Amino acid sequence: EQKQKDNDELSEKVQAWKDSGEYIQVTPFSFNMFVKQIGDPSASASKTLLLLHGNPESSFSYHKVVDGLLNATFDRIVLCDFLGFGLSDKPPANYSYSLIDQTDILFVAWNHFGVTGGHILSHDMSDSIALEILARYQANVLPAWFATDGIQSVTFTNGAMVVELADLTIAHYVFAWERLATLLGRLI
Numbered sequence: 001e002q003k004q005k006d007n008d009e010l011s012e013k014v015q016a017w018k019d020s021g022e023y024i025q026v027t028p029f030s031f032n033m034f035v036k037q038i039g040d041p042s043a044s045a046s047k048t049l050l051l052l053h054g055n056p057e058s059s060f061s062y063h064k065v066v067d068g069l070l071n072a073t074f075d076r077i078v079l080c081d082f083l084g085f086g087l088s089d090k091p092p093a094n095y096s097y098s099l100i101d102q103t104d105i106l107f108v109a110w111n112h113f114g115v116t117g118g119h120i121l122s123h124d125m126s127d128s129i130a131l132e133i134l135a136r137y138q139a140n141v142l143p144a145w146f147a148t149d150g151i152q153s154v155t156f157t158n159g160a161m162v163v164e165l166a167d168l169t170i171a172h173y174v175f176a177w178e179r180l181a182t183l184l185g186r187l188i
């Protein structure tokens with residue numbers, strides 16, 4: 001009985017989270033992506049936090065901390081659910097989940113809210129997406145509208161950032177090589 005009550009409360013919290021966000025269509029297949037902005041939409045990049053969730057999580061993973069982050073340090077927080085996660089569409093089984101594509105789609109969400117830069121906090125698999133953003137910054141290929149104020153800071157959490165200290169599986173090594181991963185993805 002307590003478990004059912006906890007599930008009902010969680011469902012109500014997730015529904016409230018969903019109700020306070022919105023959906024945008026992202027290409028190339030017009031999937032619906034859940035996006036959410038909290039706080040002052042006109043906040044400067046220095047007062048904007050861009051939260052990126054991990055795998056197998058969603059933006060809801062941050063629901064207990066956004067108010068504290070908003071009140072303590074930031075005036076604006078922008079979140080989304082990557083395709084295939086949380087409240088966003090789940091593409092068909094043959095869809096290739098590429099970190100490059102997820103990064104491109106993330107910029108669509110940020111552009112939707114007029115984000116011109118901010119502090120990035122990434123978790124787990126989105127550490128790789130944050131690294132892709134940094135690589136684009138280093139190569140000077142960020143979208144012009146984002147490069148205006150750009151990356152204020154990046155915080156990585158729960159990612160295997162130091163390979164020598166990571167407990168990698170054979171799958172990590174296999175998927176490190178994009179061509180091999182693409183080939184294997186087609187075979188599976």
